[in-house]
Amino acid sequence: MDPRKLRLGFLLATGAIALAFVLPIAPDALPLMARPYLKEIAGAAGLLFLLAAWFADNRATVVGLAGALLAATASLALLNDASVAGAAQAGFWMIVLASWLSVALSLVNLAALQKLRRRAQQAVNLAVPLLFGATAFYLWEVAVRGLGVPTVLLPPPSAAATRFFASLPTLAADFTQTFIRGVLIGYVIGCGAGLLVAILAHRYQFLARGLLPLGNFFSALPLVGVAPIMVMWFGFDWPSKAAVVVLVTFFPMLVNAIAGLSASGHIERDLMRSYAASPGQSLTKLYLPAALPFIFNALKINATLALIGAIVAEFFGTPTQGIGFRISTEAGRMAIDMVWAEIALAALAGMAFYGCVTLAERATTFWHPSYRT
Amino acid sequence: MTSSSLTLPARRATFFAARNAIVERYVPVATMVLALIAIWYVAAVAMNWALVRDAFEREETPYTVSDVLAGTMDAERPLLPAPHQVINAFVDGVFGYPPLAPRSLIYHSLVTLSATVLGFILGALFGIALALLIVHSRVLERSLLPWIICSQMVPVLALAPIFIVVLGAIGLQGLLPKSIISAYLCFFPIAIGMVKGFTSPDPLQIELMRTWSATSRQVLWKLRWPSAVPYLFASLKVAITISLVGAIVAELPTGGEAGIGARLLSGSYYGQTIQLWAALVAAAVLASALIGIVGLIERGVNSRMGAH
Numbered sequence: 169m170d171p172r173k174l175r176l177g178f179l180l181a182t183g184a185i186a187l188a189f190v191l192p193i194a195p196d197a198l199p200l201m202a203r204p205y206l207k208e209i210a211g212a213a214g215l216l217f218l219l220a221a222w223f224a225d226n227r228a229t230v231v232g233l234a235g236a237l238l239a240a241t242a243s244l245a246l247l248n249d250a251s252v253a254g255a256a257q258a259g260f261w262m263i264v265l266a267s268w269l270s271v272a273l274s275l276v277n278l279a280a281l282q283k284l285r286r287r288a289q290q291a292v293n294l295a296v297p298l299l300f301g302a303t304a305f306y307l308w309e310v311a312v313r314g315l316g317v318p319t320v321l322l323p324p325p326s327a328a329a330t331r332f333f334a335s336l337p338t339l340a341a342d343f344t345q346t347f348i349r350g351v352l353i354g355y356v357i358g359c360g361a362g363l364l365v366a367i368l369a370h371r372y373q374f375l376a377r378g379l380l381p382l383g384n385f386f387s388a389l390p391l392v393g394v395a396p397i398m399v400m401w402f403g404f405d406w407p408s409k410a411a412v413v414v415l416v417t418f419f420p421m422l423v424n425a426i427a428g429l430s431a432s433g434h435i436e437r438d439l440m441r442s443y444a445a446s447p448g449q450s451l452t453k454l455y456l457p458a459a460l461p462f463i464f465n466a467l468k469i470n471a472t473l474a475l476i477g478a479i480v481a482e483f484f485g486t487p488t489q490g491i492g493f494r495i496s497t498e499a500g501r502m503a504i505d506m507v508w509a510e511i512a513l514a515a516l517a518g519m520a521f522y523g524c525v526t527l528a529e530r531a532t533t534f535w536h537p538s539y540r541t
Numbered sequence: 542m543t544s545s546s547l548t549l550p551a552r553r554a555t556f557f558a559a560r561n562a563i564v565e566r567y568v569p570v571a572t573m574v575l576a577l578i579a580i581w582y583v584a585a586v587a588m589n590w591a592l593v594r595d596a597f598e599r600e601e602t603p604y605t606v607s608d609v610l611a612g613t614m615d616a617e618r619p620l621l622p623a624p625h626q627v628i629n630a631f632v633d634g635v636f637g638y639p640p641l642a643p644r645s646l647i648y649h650s651l652v653t654l655s656a657t658v659l660g661f662i663l664g665a666l667f668g669i670a671l672a673l674l675i676v677h678s679r680v681l682e683r684s685l686l687p688w689i690i691c692s693q694m695v696p697v698l699a700l701a702p703i704f705i706v707v708l709g710a711i712g713l714q715g716l717l718p719k720s721i722i723s724a725y726l727c728f729f730p731i732a733i734g735m736v737k738g739f740t741s742p743d744p745l746q747i748e749l750m751r752t753w754s755a756t757s758r759q760v761l762w763k764l765r766w767p768s769a770v771p772y773l774f775a776s777l778k779v780a781i782t783i784s785l786v787g788a789i790v791a792e793l794p795t796g797g798e799a800g801i802g803a804r805l806l807s808g809s810y811y812g813q814t815i816q817l818w819a820a821l822v823a824a825a826v827l828a829s830a831l832i833g834i835v836g837l838i839e840r841g842v843n844s845r846m847g848a849h
Contacts, residue, residue, distance in 0.1 A: 279680040293683065300684035321707050378569030382577075388832060390786040390824045393801075396809030396817055401620065472693060483793050484809055504707075519691060 171224040177273045178221035178232060184266035185214035185239065191259035197251040200259060206242050210263060213238035217270055226281070232274040233299075239267035240306055247313045254316025264310050271303045320502050328508035335506065338494070339513050346491040347517050349406035350478040354413025359470060361414065362421025363463065369422075370429040370455065371447070380426055387419035395481040404485045409478045416477040417470040421463070428462025429455050461536050464529040471521045475514065578624055585623040589613040592620060622815045630819035643799070646823045652800040654827060656716055656788040660723020661781055667724060668731030668780075669773075675732075676739040676765070677757070686736075693729045701791045719800075723787035727780035734776030738769025770846065774839040781831045789824060801827070 188210060189200050200207055216235030220228040243263045246252050252260060279296050305325050311317070312324040319327065332339065369376035395412050402408035432454050440450040482492025491514050498506040593612035597604040614623050622630075634646030641648050671689070675682045701722050708718040742764050750760045792802025801824050808817030 275684060276680045279683040296680075296683040297687040301688060321711065374569050377565065378573035381570050382573055385829070388782045389828055390782065390789055392786060393789060393805055393821050393824050396805055397814070400809065400812075400814070480790055484806075
């Protein structure tokens with residue numbers, strides 16, 4: 169980044185910290201100057217920003233991030249004061265502004281780094297989105313608590329996190345009910361059935377020509393709508409959720425696997441024939457490996473679809489546990505922090521699930537051009 | 542041998558080839574559809590059998606096998622309604638009432654459709670804007686793109702009830718909360734597709750633009766945007782069905798006043814299976830119609846842009 173812009177940005181951050189010492193923090197609160205520790209922390213942050221403005225190169229990234237951390241700590245500590253929370257004024261927002269500005273500048277600086285060694289590049293690629301996310305969560309926390317947004321509307325992330333760790337047993341029960349029983353069982357059955365039918369369709373072309381348009385049609389339908397029917401057929405417990413997941417995951421797998429099974433080249437097929445390979449052999453040695461990228465594509469699509477299907481099916485009736493059940497009942501009781509804890513759980517489960525599928529993909533399709541860079 | 546006798550078999554061959562193509566294309570699909578309907582009828586008989594038989598036995602009327610069989614075809618609250626019952630209920634729902642009556646499927650479809658379309662437009666604009674930002678800023682590409690992908694790992698539909706509750710608490714009700722959920726669901730494929738589309742021009746072409754000293758705005762309008770159009774329509778087709786799903790699910794926690802989702806919910810609460818299936822058919826018709834419309838627009842745009 170242009171050093172002059174960088175210098176200007178960090179000077180602005182320093183100015184914001186300086187203003188924070190002058191402007192009122194909240195109507196009835198002590199000013200920043202009168203607070204022990206906090207004034208030192210904020211002052212140190214200001215000095216670090218000044219130093220970053222002095223450097224205005226890659227060293228500024230590190231110094232700026234350290235300053236931002238200090239400023240963020242100061243603002244969060246201020247929020248613990250009851251006279252500041254919900255009534256924050258310009259002085260407080262100046263600290264937040266300085267913190268945000270310096271993180272943004274550091275991120276721009278960090279993302280512009282080029283020609284690094286591979287390890288360093290990987291670290292940067294990981295650090296940039298993580299810092300971005302941390303900043304987003306910080307701004308959410310500060311905005312909600314500083315402006316005094318009612319918890320019923322939007323709880324600060326810290327409240328959701330506290331609730332998350334306070335109610336781990338409930339969350340574990342919900343996780344088992346929704347994810348282990350509903351999602352995983354349905355996912356395995358749905359994807360397995362889709363793959364089997366695709367293999368059959370690959371053997372009998374008539375079936376393929378008939379199933380492909382139908383599969384495309386069905387995978388475009390709002391299939392989660394069958395949830396109430398499945399609840400009616402299979403009862404309130406997990407089988408109905410698994411059935412919805414089976415239905416939702418079946419068609420994407422069918423369509424993708426049919427496409428994948430015909431992805432192998434003519435030369436390879438001729439080679440298998442010249443080896444006098446049996447249909448079973450050419451299936452396991454040629455067609456299925458060649459179809460793996462397509463199959464994994466379907467597995468990834470299905471990973472998110474399955475979780476959504478199971479949670480939506482729970483809106484139509486459950487025993488007294490499960491992520492979807494908890495979300496709808498706690499939302500009705502206005503216990504929004506519990507709702508957000510459940511959402512965090514679902515998000516973590518979804519990401520872990522997707523991550524596992526991706527890892528399996530890397531392990532099995534390492535030969536594919538998209539990984540051989 | 543005359544030339545006509547030489548050409549005739551060839552022409553007949555192409556004629557047969559054309560007919561064969563039609564046969565090859567439609568016969569398998571028709572067979573599958575017929576097979577599905579047959580399976581459906583058999584399943585309807587099997588699943589409703591016990592229900593109908595118990596009803597006869599409760600009334601202590603004598604009955605024969607054919608009575609039960611007939612009963613499974615027009616039970617009032619069957620476990621699985623027969624196809625003709627569903628079609629009847631659907632046709633009745635569409636044509637049997639004035640379009641704005643609360644029992645008319647057209648009314649409910651319109652409610653859902655308005656939320657779908659508004660959410661789709663919001664989501665498409667947001668997705669394209671995000672893609673533009675990401676293409677033009679390296680920082681955003683590095684920092685935002687992973688979070689956009691993560692945002693889809695969150696089972697977004699789980700957010701629907703809170704969105705409704707939260708937006709209801711600050712006085713927003715009706716169309717907008719549902720549309721926001723639709724938009725949140727459908728911006729993702731558009732954003733990802735458009736990032737791919739905007740970066741699809743050949744490096745050579747971009748360098749050519751540079752040799753003409755084109756501004757980045759000119760590069761966008763004359764090169765990136767036209768080459769992103771195929772990606773745009775591919776992702777719009779995916780997005781519009783997702784948007785419909787979002788609108789339907791968003792209607793579930795509102796308690797069900799109107800809309801296809803409300804119809805599904807009340808059908809499941811009161812055991813009105815036929816109504817439930819008719820609503821599902823309506824959703825399917827709506828989804829196909831929306832995809833069809835996007836496809837038509839795509840063809841129009843393609844022919845305007847000079848594609849064949």
